[in-house]
Amino acid sequence: MLDNLYRQVIMDHYSHKRNFKELYGSTIRQVHYKNPTCGDVMTLFIELDQNQIRNAAFIGEGCSISMASASMMTELIKHKSVKEISCLRTAFEQLIRHGDTTDGIDLGDCLSLRGVHQLKARHNCALMTWQALDKILKNEKEYCTPLRSY
Numbered sequence: 001m002l003d004n005l006y007r008q009v010i011m012d013h014y015s016h017k018r019n020f021k022e023l024y025g026s027t028i029r030q031v032h033y034k035n036p037t038c039g040d041v042m043t044l045f046i047e048l049d050q051n052q053i054r055n056a057a058f059i060g061e062g063c064s065i066s067m068a069s070a071s072m073m074t075e076l077i078k079h080k081s082v083k084e085i086s087c088l089r090t091a092f093e094q095l096i097r098h099g100d101t102t103d104g105i106d107l108g109d110c111l112s113l114r115g116v117h118q119l120k121a122r123h124n125c126a127l128m129t130w131q132a133l134d135k136i137l138k139n140e141k142e143y144c145t146p147l148r149s150y
Contacts, residue, residue, distance in 0.1 A: 033132035
């Protein structure tokens with residue numbers, strides 16, 4: 001029953017992508033990212049203001065997991081500090097790589113991707129947008145990127 005609910009959440013985010021648009025302006029940072037294992041592509045747009053994400057959006061093409069994950073992540077990180085996002089990033093990778101949740105960290109709809117940990121070939125699909133975020137925030141003092149290489 002829960003697996004079916006998670007599948008519905010994923011398909012809803014895939015079919016009705018949130019924040020699927022380009023952002024423009026002098027405060028917008030962007031990065032183009034291609035999943036090295038399957039060819040999914042996306043461009044992530046972030047508006048960072050005083051160490052807080054004011055807005056986040058993406059455009060791209062890919063499988064249901066990568067596009068749903070991008071939709072979920074852009075919703076999750078809005079109006080959060082770089083430090084909070086760093087904690088979310090670490091918790092999400094734990095969820096995808098090991099199926100583990102982190103106490104005190106609310107991943108929202110991203111929890112619906114928990115089953116991906118059983119599909120090692122799909123890990124990069126779920127992590128793609130977060131890896132793009134790593135590239136945008138890598139020079140921010142309060143952002144700690146995972147020590148793994150992609």
